Amino acid sequence: MMLSRASKYAILSTLYLAEHASENRKISVKVIAESIDVPSPFLAKLFQQLVKGKIISSTKGPNGGFYLTKKNQKKNVLDIIENIDGLNRINECFLGLSECDGTNPCPVHFIVEPFKNSILGKFRDKNIMEFSQEIVSKGRKLTIKDISTEINS
Amino acid sequence: MMLSRASKYAILSTLYLAEHASENRKISVKVIAESIDVPSPFLAKLFQQLVKGKIISSTKGPNGGFYLTKKNQKKNVLDIIENIDGLNRINECFLGLSECDGTNPCPVHFIVEPFKNSILGKFRDKNIMEFSQEIVSKGRKLTIKDISTEINS
DNA sequence: ATATATTAAGACCTTTTTATCTTTTATATA
């Protein structure tokens, strides 16, 4: 019931593309990596995979970079998670039981299950673009930059 | 917002002790490891740490093993998690944002937060013994044994 | 055409987590 760091990076970066990139304003890994403070070679790998999965698009060369086509914009956050982590990970029992369901539930099953449905709904019901627009309209900042570490540097 | 495998093992094994062990019926790592299908040397390490953390107790030698004292029984599941994973891990933002709270929430903050409170409550409000009794009274089996893998072996 | 900017691909490294093995120590009991 949790995302890998890779998935988190992928989600944040794809949402960044949704907000800032377009077919004629492609953005390079380097720029995104710096904006949301993610290691850029690692993000490059993830983006490669997302391109293969047809969740984002890319072109090489000058003024190249990553962006979302109309089709890409219809994908949702769960597609990103599925592409990077697979669906098993997010569906595993919170306490690690192999057989955990309504008939043989773990002690927290009936707390976890509604949450899982709710968050999976959130990740499925809006497409990337709608999801992004909601974030923008509410003025939210999505960054993993740690302010306290900046003070130390 | 997730438990390590180590924490899961520790929780299940401690609950096993709560149900099956007592001061005059100590149980060895080997027996527990087999019952709930956890690697026994790994569990031995975890138990060492839980003993140091005064969450479970042990005695060496013949008829030795692990068990819970009255004091141990008053500990709760969150104490186990804290001892093995620390509390940071379970408190991290679901999407990995460094600053995620009510004022600058991530897109799923208001879904995750109630869940987190609810599950932390569950892990804190009952002590180990009460938690275990609830499981037993409901006839639940806590195992990570995978039935499908047993067919293959 | 050529130079350049950028992704693609894949090998490689590091850290963390999970798991194992070996030796030492404590203790019950015969």
Next chain:
DNA sequence: TATATAAAAGATAAAAAGGTCTTAATATAT
């Protein structure tokens, strides 16, 4: 008191996750 049994301690190994680097391919602008 000797012996067997079980945990404690710590060294080591394997696997997974996270991260880096180098080279190749390719699209674009000039």
